[in-house]
Amino acid sequence: MTEDEFDAFYAAAFPRLTGQLYAFTGDLGEAQDVVQEAFVRAWDRRRGLLADEAPEAWVRTVAMRLAVSRWRRARRWLELVRRTPPPEPAPGPGPERTALVTALRRLPEAQRMAIVLHHLCDLSVEQVASETGAPVGTVKARLSRGRAALARHLAVDEAEEPAWRESGRVG
Secondary structure (H helix, E strand, O other), rough: OOOHHHHHHHHHHHHHHHHHHHHOOHHHHHHHHHHHHHHHHHHHHOOOOOOHHHHHHHHHHHHHHHHHHHHHHHHHHHHHHHOOOEEEOOOOOHHHHHHHHHHHHHHHHHHHHHHHHHHHOOOOHHHHHHOOOOOOOHHHHHHHHHHHHHHHHHHHHHOOOOHHHOOOOOO
């Protein structure tokens, strides 16, 4: 089959095969995908496909097999998902982490970024300076001021702790 013959075959058979596979799969997008894939495979063997040997039947058979394979793969995946127990719920952040994040939010952005990059991301002062585009001296000042402000905010938060939490009793 020449390229021109294949193009004519494709133009005539694609809509018909898509309709047939849509009836089989119940999903138009899936039908179009498997018919297209079947035509790609037919293109690779177009020289061996003869117009008088029912190339449409060959493409339909390939498309049906592709649809069944996809359906089986999806079914196996669904069975696997159903058999796999859900993951254990991850605990939320502890009170210390929550207090730290709250205190960090109170800092100016430049100080907060310097603190996070240096203390939480373990970057050196020089690396923080490189990432932020600030001079090393400015990063050192931001770290110093940021740590001092964090200490104040965390101390205030602890002082505002309700009495029942300190004693361990409720009400």
